[in-house]
Amino acid sequence: MGIDVTVERVIPLPCEQVAEYAMDWRHDAEWTQGIRTAELTREADTGGFGVGAEVTRTAYFLGKRIDYVLRVAAYEPPELLDMVSVAGPMPMHVTYTFEHLQDGGTRARIRVRGDASGLYRLAGPVMGRRVRSSLIKDLRDLERQVSRRRGG
Template identity: 25%
Template sequence: MPVNIVTSIEIACPRAEVSVFAADPDNATAWYSNIKSVEWQTAPPLAEGSEIAFVANFLGRRIAYTYRVVELVVGQRFVMSTEQGPFPMRTEYSWVDAASGTLMTLRNSGQPSGFGAIAAPALAAAMRRANNKDLLRLKAILESHHRDGARPHPVS
């Protein structure tokens, strides 16, 4: 059973500000509650072909995987994929202008196999909850810094 989770949120900040912060792997631990560490496998800056290793805790398990950037259109779209972890997955961010600032959409999709295929409905529900929580955290970080006129920075 394929997994395709799509979540969106409006953030009251300019698209450039949202996309620069969200697409920077060094900020992932600030707004993704499950990501515990990030390590560049290729030298920055971020570009198609960049590889970034992540360690996450999800559903009580430690998961280590390396994403490869497959598409980067600055300020519009960011796509990474991995063949590691519980199942091969693709993560996509997109940003468009919205009445309040920026609409950010986060999509996780993949095809679990083995036990992952059996657990896919529960896994998808947990991913949806986590994505919604993470987008709310991203919104809070960016909007508070935007209101204060400060440049957003990672917070642990």
């Protein structure tokens, strides 16, 4: 069963600020639902975070602990961060995009695609709704965190 969920939110803050915060794996647990820890477990070929880097996340989804590794497939700050899973319970592809708006705000978008298998296939009808709900909360929390850091 395939999952393909996209959510977006207009955040009334500059694109560079929103993207810089969201693309920094060290903030994952602060704004992404269910993530308890995130660790850079492989640096990009050029060092640090970028294409080829891998982030290992520990999360909880549908009451189960999930450990998975996302590899950066594309990294074009402040517009795009695209990651694919290389280890975990199911194949998934996560894309973050950030668009400059004329009023100085940001259109933030998250797309998650995946192939539910094993136990997750049984939860298939629920998964799309749960993923959408989680992503909506992620973007709400992203706005809160960036606003808080900005002092507003």
